[in-house]
Amino acid sequence: MKKLVYLDNAATTKISNAAREAVLPYLSESYGNPSSIYSIGREAKKAVENARAVVVEAIGATPGEVYFTSGGTESDNWAIKSAALYGKNKGKHIISTAIEHPAVINTLKSLEKNGYKVTILGVNQHGQIDLNELRDAIRNDTVLITVMTANNEIGTILPIAEIGAIARERGVLFHTDAVQAAGHIPLSVSDMNVDMMSLSGHKFGGMKGTGVLYVKKGVRLPPFIHGGGQERSLRSGTENVIGIAALAAALSDAASRLPLTDVVRKRDRLIAGLLKIPRSHLTGDPVNRLPGIASFTFECVEGESVLLLLDGCGVCASSGSACSSASLDPSHVLLAIGLPHEIAHGSLRLSLSEDNTDEDIDYVLEKLPGIIAKLRDMSPLWHE
Amino acid sequence: MYSDKVMDHFTNPRNVGELVNANGIGEVGNAKCGDIMKIYMKIENDTISDIRFKTFGCGAAVATSSMATEMVKGKTIQEALDLTNKAVAEALEGLPPEKLHCSVLAEEGIKAAIDYYYKRQDVQ
Numbered sequence: 001m002k003k004l005v006y007l008d009n010a011a012t013t014k015i016s017n018a019a020r021e022a023v024l025p026y027l028s029e030s031y032g033n034p035s036s037i038y039s040i041g042r043e044a045k046k047a048v049e050n051a052r053a054v055v056v057e058a059i060g061a062t063p064g065e066v067y068f069t070s071g072g073t074e075s076d077n078w079a080i081k082s083a084a085l086y087g088k089n090k091g092k093h094i095i096s097t098a099i100e101h102p103a104v105i106n107t108l109k110s111l112e113k114n115g116y117k118v119t120i121l122g123v124n125q126h127g128q129i130d131l132n133e134l135r136d137a138i139r140n141d142t143v144l145i146t147v148m149t150a151n152n153e154i155g156t157i158l159p160i161a162e163i164g165a166i167a168r169e170r171g172v173l174f175h176t177d178a179v180q181a182a183g184h185i186p187l188s189v190s191d192m193n194v195d196m197m198s199l200s201g202h203k204f205g206g207m208k209g210t211g212v213l214y215v216k217k218g219v220r221l222p223p224f225i226h227g228g229g230q231e232r233s234l235r236s237g238t239e240n241v242i243g244i245a246a247l248a249a250a251l252s253d254a255a256s257r258l259p260l261t262d263v264v265r266k267r268d269r270l271i272a273g274l275l276k277i278p279r280s281h282l283t284g285d286p287v288n289r290l291p292g293i294a295s296f297t298f299e300c301v302e303g304e305s306v307l308l309l310l311d312g313c314g315v316c317a318s319s320g321s322a323c324s325s326a327s328l329d330p331s332h333v334l335l336a337i338g339l340p341h342e343i344a345h346g347s348l349r350l351s352l353s354e355d356n357t358d359e360d361i362d363y364v365l366e367k368l369p370g371i372i373a374k375l376r377d378m379s380p381l382w383h384e
Numbered sequence: 385m386y387s388d389k390v391m392d393h394f395t396n397p398r399n400v401g402e403l404v405n406a407n408g409i410g411e412v413g414n415a416k417c418g419d420i421m422k423i424y425m426k427i428e429n430d431t432i433s434d435i436r437f438k439t440f441g442c443g444a445a446v447a448t449s450s451m452a453t454e455m456v457k458g459k460t461i462q463e464a465l466d467l468t469n470k471a472v473a474e475a476l477e478g479l480p481p482e483k484l485h486c487s488v489l490a491e492e493g494i495k496a497a498i499d500y501y502y503k504r505q506d507v508q
């Protein structure tokens with residue numbers, strides 16, 4: 001078999017063993033519709049409710065606060081649009097950051113078209129916001145603060161508990177996109193002071209197209225999908241029983257294995273090894289960063305060509321370079337941390353899981369310096 | 385996403401490097417947009433006798449640089465000026481639509497190098 005070193009776990013993960021086992025009974029035995037009254041329907045219903053209890057436990061919520069969705073994108077949409085809708089009487093101002101995922105950014109942009117005002121907080125070179133700037137940005141008409149728990153491109157972990165405390169003190173709803181954090185660092189909705197939180201199943205060993213929206217008791221939530229009344233009439237549609245069972249099993253399994261000390265060790269080996277390449281830089285917060293994310297820029301090379309040559313060696317990775325996107329702009333996150341365009345074009349993200357071995361790290365450390373050197377040899381920008 | 389031909393020219397680009405005795409040099413694109421191509425030509429008797437390039441850019445940018453230099457090597461200036469980015473893309477068995485803009489560089493680079501050559505001729 002061709003060698004495959006998968007280092008793109010921030011894009012998606014494989015189905016974990018826990019998730020794979022959890023779904024088996026629901027494939028061709030208990031396959032009933034959870035709304036049906038006979039045994040195999042009741043069993044499916046039970047699977048969904050057990051899964052909900054597992055998620056409640058994993059994030060420190062209370063029953064009735066967890067809704068299943070089709071993924072991180074839907075959860076972000078639902079949370080933000082709900083807060084905007086119910087906050088309308090108080091005002092139309094929302095605060096967010098410059099490094100959010102497009103699921104948040106583009107939802108906010110759609111609200112701006114409908115008369116909402118959005119304040120985007122800038123970030124420093126590590127991707128951190130200034131909490132005083134946040135305090136100053138809060139107005140009488142602010143109805144929502146939405147800040148991601150951890151960034152998908154540079155791995156920076158933000159001080160969510162502190163941000164949540166500020167929001168609470170000022171009586172503003174607080175949502176966090178915890179898609180990259182869940183299953184990778186401990187999450188507790190009470191410690192984090194969040195009112196709403198988005199998760200996505202496929203970032204921690206569950207299936208693509210599955211997600212969670214946590215909504216604190218007392219926070220009003222309008223129906224997002226109208227129909228047959230599932231998810232307490234707020235998000236209708238026959239439940240994705242298999243996806244839900246997989247998500248819950250994957251999340252509790254992942255949470256039980258935290259902290260990811262060995263992933264951090266391998267990540268740091270990768271970082272130390274790759275920073276030996278001349279004119280290479282770590283992006284994101286050197287200390288407060290996700291266990292699995294090693295993200296870099298290499299001057300004078302372009303990210304897509306690095307990915308292609310890595311792919312040629314069987315290494316799967318990703319880049320925020322422009323040419324891999326339709327917009328021709330490099331990633332908004334890399335620009336937000338202050339990188340000039342030409343450096344942002346040379347970005348590389350390697351994201352580890354527990355499945356990555358030390359041999360995987362050695363292999364990348366062996367291959368990547370040669371790839372960068374080859375591309376620099378070809379680059380009109382490179383002068384030794 | 386890319387054809388085998390593109391991948392071949394990307395992984396084993398032809399004519400990479402610089403020419404010390406170049407009399408036609410062109411640089412197009414900019415670092416802001418993510419692709420830069422620099423082309424060096426040796427032009428003798430209206431013919432491109434030798435050519436090299438250096439490219440900073442994506443797979444499509446490198447592959448079109450490589451293919452375009454192959455296509456004009458040994459050709460007359462007029463033949464080189466007639467080269468279109470469409471012809472280069474076709475020779476590469478096609479490019480993804482969002483990458484067509486990267487192939488414009490090669491055509492522009494060749495024209496810029498020939499332009500430089502003519503300007504130098506005028507001065508002399």
Ligand SMILES: Cc1ncc(COP(=O)(O)O)c(C=O)c1O
Pocket residue numbers: 070071072073074076101103148150151152177179180200201202209210211
């Ligand atoms: C931070 C963040 N938010 C949201 C999403 C979207 O999640 P999903 O793919 O489940 O819609 C992703 C992943 O792509 C992400 O990394």
Ligand SMILES: [Zn+2]
Pocket residue numbers: 323418419441442443444445483486
């Ligand atoms: Zn390009």
